[in-house]
Amino acid sequence: MTVSADPATLEVRGLCKRFDSRQVLDTVDLDFQPGCITALLGPNGAGKTTLLKCVLGLVRPDEGTIRLGAQEVNGQGAYREEIGYMPQLPRLPGNLTGWEMASMLDDLRTFTGTPDEDLIDSLEVREEMDKPFRLLSGGTRQKVNAALAFRYGAPVMILDEPTAGLDPLAAMTLKEKVRAERERGRTILVTSHNLGELESLADQVVFLLEGRVRFAGTLDSLWADTSQTTLEGAIAELMRRNGRREAGAESRTGTVEGTPSMEVA
């Protein structure tokens, strides 16, 4: 169905990034393995977005390296052929249709394989793909966004708030797709506000706080480390340990959007 691509490990070594006087990433070392879903957690400003943007080449790190399989992530764009990125509720050109976007991306990637159109059918957006974006509802746009991200069967998938704006049924369909991609050996990074959702999806958890990795490991090791049994409790414990009690106490589970105090994304 999809183009088969070799599994790729994503290696982050000693990554540092400053914006003005703020250290957004501080010596971050991480490994993301094929066939593994990693949840990226942390409050606002913890550095999650910057880390993802470094991987995508949108932000240039001050120090450190990122390797994708055998390729080094540097100024060149070719490695991004290996990445499928689902941005958070992006604004796309309003007068273009989903199919036009798809063919634009096909063209830009000089993609000649068979695209993965599973999500177009399972999310039931085949007809919507013929309409210009400005006529689509927020939920439908997000479905098209998801379909475009999974279209190329890329070995590394980066999903930024994938279920934001989706109804529960569509969110479930998408999560099934993510699991299916894990079985295919994809390296998957997810961020989400919805801790419950991440708990059911993730194999591995990375917790960032003030630009530093405070925890990286499997869910089981997180439970053992924090003596907690839910992601909410474990995150609260990690924040308490690192002296951020007030923010941790406000965390909630089960919300898709709108918990500004604890943005786990």
Next chain:
Amino acid sequence: MGTVWKVFHYQFRDLIRGRALAGYTLFFGAATWGLLHLGGGPVRALPSLATLVILVVPLVSILVTTTFAYGSEEFTELLLSHPVGRGRLFAGLYLALTVPLAGAFLLGLGIPFLAGGGAAGGLGGMVALGVAGALLTAVFASLGFLIAVSVHDMARGAGLALLVWLALAVLYDGVVLVVAHQAAAYPLERIMLALMLLNPVDVGRVLSLMALDVSAMLGYTGAVFRDFFGGATGVVIALASLVAWAVVPAWLALHRFRHKDF
């Protein structure tokens, strides 16, 4: 070149389907038609039309470009997550905005003129005006992109764009006049000339009016320029100046775009 063309192709398609561009053509169409038919022929209509073009084209170009650049930031990020080079993407976006803007302007100016028989006396002036307007579109699109990649906040960027337009299109000539008046006792021609070449709107005005015998319309700097250079040399220098004004800010914007953190 492939990537530039692909980006251009789809962005162009998106833009051309919007109503705003058609409105821009209609505006210049109505103005040209009105001035040609009600103003008593091309020779009398052209100076008024030139004044309008010199004010409106820079304003629309810089505002449309900055708004577009900020509005498509997320889309730009999405495209950059694919194997696309930053320089090529920038070139595609720049052309996809500049070409339709200049095209819409030229259609608005050209259709009523040609439909009205293109009265013999006005052709030269009309062509000069079209060239000046198209180049001013490129100049202010370059400035708009430069602002958008340099200023992070959209509201501040749009404000700065308005300010740049106001300074170049309105305030500049006034300031030059005051300086000239204050220093009337000194031989200032060369300085005036330099001052004019520093302002693309002035250069555009001279270029569009040089074909006509209306020195009074040129403004102080333009009159000096015309005396100094006369015909062909003046046109070449004016064209070169406008091209430089389009290329240098675009190149700076490209440079920033390549090294920017999104």
